[in-house]
Amino acid sequence: MSASGSQASVEPRDERPALGETGNDPLVLLELIQRLKVRDVMTSDLVTLPRAASMQQAQELMRQKKISGVPVEENGRFFGLVSIDDIIRALVAGTIHESCGRHMTTKLVVLEDDMPLSFALRYFDRYHYGRFPVLNRDRRLVGIICQRDINRALLVELTRELHRLENDSVRQGGDGVASSLYLLREFPICKYDFENAGKAANQIKQVLQEKKFPPKVIRRIAVAAYELEINLCVHSDGGVLSWQVSNGRAEVIARDAGPGIEDVEWACRDGTSTANEWIRSLGFGAGMGLVNVRRVSDEFEITSKKGSGTTVKSVIYLEGMPS
Amino acid sequence: MTMSEVAEVLQAEVLVKGDGMQRRVGHVMASDLMSDVLLVDEEDMLLLTSLASDQVLRTAQIVGAVGVVVVNGKPLPSSMVNVANDLHMTLATCRLSKYEACVAVHQALHPQ
Numbered sequence: 001m002s003a004s005g006s007q008a009s010v011e012p013r014d015e016r017p018a019l020g021e022t023g024n025d026p027l028v029l030l031e032l033i034q035r036l037k038v039r040d041v042m043t044s045d046l047v048t049l050p051r052a053a054s055m056q057q058a059q060e061l062m063r064q065k066k067i068s069g070v071p072v073e074e075n076g077r078f079f080g081l082v083s084i085d086d087i088i089r090a091l092v093a094g095t096i097h098e099s100c101g102r103h104m105t106t107k108l109v110v111l112e113d114d115m116p117l118s119f120a121l122r123y124f125d126r127y128h129y130g131r132f133p134v135l136n137r138d139r140r141l142v143g144i145i146c147q148r149d150i151n152r153a154l155l156v157e158l159t160r161e162l163h164r165l166e167n168d169s170v171r172q173g174g175d176g177v178a179s180s181l182y183l184l185r186e187f188p189i190c191k192y193d194f195e196n197a198g199k200a201a202n203q204i205k206q207v208l209q210e211k212k213f214p215p216k217v218i219r220r221i222a223v224a225a226y227e228l229e230i231n232l233c234v235h236s237d238g239g240v241l242s243w244q245v246s247n248g249r250a251e252v253i254a255r256d257a258g259p260g261i262e263d264v265e266w267a268c269r270d271g272t273s274t275a276n277e278w279i280r281s282l283g284f285g286a287g288m289g290l291v292n293v294r295r296v297s298d299e300f301e302i303t304s305k306k307g308s309g310t311t312v313k314s315v316i317y318l319e320g321m322p323s
Numbered sequence: 324m325t326m327s328e329v330a331e332v333l334q335a336e337v338l339v340k341g342d343g344m345q346r347r348v349g350h351v352m353a354s355d356l357m358s359d360v361l362l363v364d365e366e367d368m369l370l371l372t373s374l375a376s377d378q379v380l381r382t383a384q385i386v387g388a389v390g391v392v393v394v395n396g397k398p399l400p401s402s403m404v405n406v407a408n409d410l411h412m413t414l415a416t417c418r419l420s421k422y423e424a425c426v427a428v429h430q431a432l433h434p435q
Contacts, residue, residue, distance in 0.1 A: 205385060222386075292362060
């Protein structure tokens with residue numbers, strides 16, 4: 001539909017974003033932006049003005065409501081939008097007391113409420129507008145969408161999705177071991193926080209026991225997680241311990257931002273440690289941590305650079321072989 | 324021999340009964356180095372230690388220990404009781420030294 005008279009124009013829906021175009025997005029996020037509709041995300045509690053309202057009224061309404069644009073509509077029929085730019089132009093031209101109908105923006109790009117959210121994202125990227133009016137199939141104004149609405153909706157949906165993945169989509173194999181992704185957690189670990197050191201690994205073990213993983217597998221995952229958690233606490237400036245179970249394997253990953261290891265090979269030998277006496281008095285720093293992680297792992301990787309961070313990854317196959 | 328019977332042998336004061344009191348004790352590990360404890364692959368292990376810290380209990384939970392006995396009559400920080408309760412880990416203290424406790428448990432597990 002092209003622009004005509006005082007009726008807002010609608011960009012033709014001539015293309016759909018392909019999955020590959022957001023190929024770097026996490027799959028869950030990708031699925032969400034395809035599944036969610038514009039109507040699920042938009043603000044439908046609208047503040048509007050009729051065409052006869054003055055630009056000064058629009059300016060005052062925007063100030064009161066702390067918004068950057070006011071749709072102009074009458075009985076659901078959408079005519080245009082008064083933006084901050086329109087207000088500035090009216091102030092400069094001395095037309096601030098004239099009607100919105102004369103000075104509003106009418107050549108607009110609008111979205112329809114049943115479009116997928118991916119469409120809205122594409123439009124924000126293409127047009128760099130702060131907001132888009134949303135019309136329904138009857139061409140009536142039903143909402144307005146801005147990037148803040150999208151961020152908020154995605155956060156809510158991602159949280160819901162995480163809970164769903166954890167609680168509802170456990171697919172048990174014949175021996176009770178999960179064969180697809182259903183567990184994913186991250187724990188921030190602080191330097192020298194011995195009050196909490198080990199809590200993350202304890203929680204990981206409890207979850208695995210609740211899910212009835214084989215005891216030997218639980219023990220190996222728990223030992224890897226515990227050693228890596230203690231390592232983060234003792235040797236790093238703080239980092240993140242993450243773990244996930246998917247497709248027949250468990251991964252425990254410790255990432256930190258420093259100080260890095262000068263000689264990784266040396267650090268992985270039995271009995272080598274840079275821990276001080278205080279740490280040793282707490283029962284740690286015997287230099288067996290990384291050795292022990294490697295011992296319980298089916299795959300073990302460590303990357304580090306002095307002055308930057310260290311990442312240690314332990315992979316444990318759930319049934320002896322990777323699927 | 325159950326953890327409850329081992330506690331009697333050691334004349335230990337049980338502070339938290341946890342889930343271990345009726346479990347069988349098949350192995351004993353005496354250590355103050357937690358990484359050494361983590362190297363042991365026995366599920367029915369009792370941990371004897373002179374280290375009185377929360378990490379002892381967390382380590383014991385990771386390896387599935389039957390319980391923890393802190394030797395030398397060491398006073399325990401109150402947080403240890405809380406952590407033991409959270410982890411359902413049996414926690415006791417005894418006045419014996421680590422060596423004496425090892426000997427006592429060994430004789431009880433392997434009578435002549």
